[in-house]
Amino acid sequence: MDVTQLAAVDSARAARVLSEVRSARLSGRPAPVAPRRVIEQSWERMLRNGVDPDHDVRADPLSREEVRRRREASALRHVLPVLREGLLAVADVAHHIMVVADEEGRVLWREGSAPVLRKADGLGLELGADWREDVVGTNGVGTPVVVRRPVQVFASEHFVRSQAGWTCAGAPLTDPRNGRLIGVVDVSGPLETMHPATLAWVHSVARLAEARLREMHLESLERLRAVAAPVLARLxxxxxxxxxxxxxxxxxxxxxxxxxxxxxxxxxxxxxxxxxxxxxxxxxxxxxxxxxAGDESAARGAARVVLDLRQARRWSVEVSGGAGSWTRELSPRHAELLYLLTVHRTGRTASALAGDLFGDPARTVTVRAEMSRVRRYLGAFLEHRPYRFADDTEVEVLLPDDPRGVLPHSTAPAVRGLRTSPALP
Structure with missing residues (x-):
């Protein structure tokens, strides 16, 4: 009998068989049954990478701020309602938890049965934890990232011994716009609560989540089409x-x-x-x-950028150029960055912006990632090295009457300083 089928009728016996298979494979002895191919290939990767099967190695979890930043930046946040509706009700009753990780295997959301969440804490399966396969061994989060397909890992199919009492089923989530991996959804719990059908269940819900992303993409194209119609008609x-x-x-x-x-x-x-x-x-x-080229002048023409920070919780940038005018609402972080660039028209390096935002000039990776996102919609009007508005771009910033009300959410040192002594562009 296949071990995964055996687990459905006798989880204790399945656990013993899997333990024997794992021990035999690691010691080079013949195994009572062959490990599943996806598991055997994962174990081979672990042995090549030097992962210790008998010692639990955990990387430092992400800070709360970094977890929050990744949540806000990830497309996964758009499909959480689908994942929750499809998985959580059953997971909680069946003593499972739902884990959602990003494409790097970092745990960004974790919900479900409270007792199982506490057990997960003991395994290091916590918010911000790094569950890449080459860090914690074969598992239902990191292994689907590597093989790009759904994987269920039973008990001692986990490479690291401390996870042998755990079973998980994970499915990758890809962005239908470009085929890129955006994360993994996983259902985990003790071996005795799991069933071989769990993998098909998780995979089906993952496909529903991807269908939701496709719907959102079509909606975004409709919005872009509405913006494009008058521009194309005029040009x-x-x-x-x-x-x-x-x-x-x-x-x-x-x-x-x-x-x-x-x-x-x-x-x-x-x-x-x-x-x-x-x-x-x-x-x-x-x-x-x-x-x-050659139909009409494709030059950008006179460009004007208006940064509107007058409201307490809603900020926007309006752009006027050769392609007409358009407006975009800004996230809190992008509002901070653009405000600082209006103040420093000669430009700011990534290190200087990191100091402005976090009081830590070393946090350049975060700054560069956010500026990359800003330049996706303002690329024609922003330069880099250092980051600055283009010389031929007219920039205006609209601020509240009371300077103490500028970006009230912001804890950035530079913004706090500008509230008390604003430097108007």
Whole structure:
């Protein structure tokens, strides 16, 4: 009988068999049954990478602030309602927990049965924990990241001995826009509470979550199409509007192209598009305008950026240029960054911005990641090395009448200082 089937009728016996299989494999002796292929391949990776099967190694968990930042930046947050609806009700009754990790195997959400959550704490399966396969061994979070398909890991199929009383089933989640892995959803619990059908259940819910992402992508294309229609009508000539991943929202003067290679850099520049040839690039809210060279001037034209920080909890940037005008709401972090760049028109390095935001000039990785996101929609108007608004861009910032009300959420040292002695651009 297959061990996974045996676990459904006799979990204790299945655990003993799996323990014997693991011990035999690690000692080089013949095993009573062959390990499943996906497990055997994972064990081989662990042995090559020098993972110790008898010692529990845990990397430092992420800070609360970093967990929060990753949650806000991850597409996973959009599908949490689907995952919760599909998994949590059954998981809680069956003494399971749901774990959602990002593409690096870092645990960002963890919900379900309270007693099982406490047991998970003992295994190090906590918020911010690193559950990559090459860190903690074969498991239902890290192994699906490696093999890019659903995996169930029973008891001693876990490579590290301390996890032998645990069973988990995880499925990868991919972004339908570009096929990139965005994370893993996993259901975990003690061996005796699990069933072989758990994997199919988790996989099905993961597919529902991906379907929700596809719906959201179509909705975003509809919004971009509404922005693009008046722009294309005014400009004429051969052009198309695509989102950040190259999916076409609207075309003018040419045949429909389902998708093109998106610009490789947030900064505008010529790209080659089949059917259009060499095209100039301009940013639009949520995408890019690609205009065939030679039809009409594709120059950006006079550019004006207005940063509106007057409200307490809602901030925006309005852009006017050759492609018309558009407005985008800003996240709290992006509002902080753009405000600082309006103050420092000569530019700020990543290190200087890290000091401004966190009081720690070493936190450049976070700054660069956020500035990369900002430049996706303001790439035509921002320079880097150092980060600054382009010289030919007119910039205006609208602030509250009382400077103490500037970005009231912000704890950034530089913003706190500007509240008491604002340096207006």
């Amino acid at each position: 004429g000539g051969r052009a198309l509007v695509v989102d950040a991943d190259g999916w076409t929202a609207a075309v003018s003067g040419t045949g429909y192209l389902r998708r093109v290679t998106p610009p490789k850099s947030p900064a505008p520049g010529p790209v080659w598009v089949p059917g259009l040839g060499r095209c100039a690039v301009e940013p639009l809210a949520g995408g890019w305008l690609l205009r065939a």
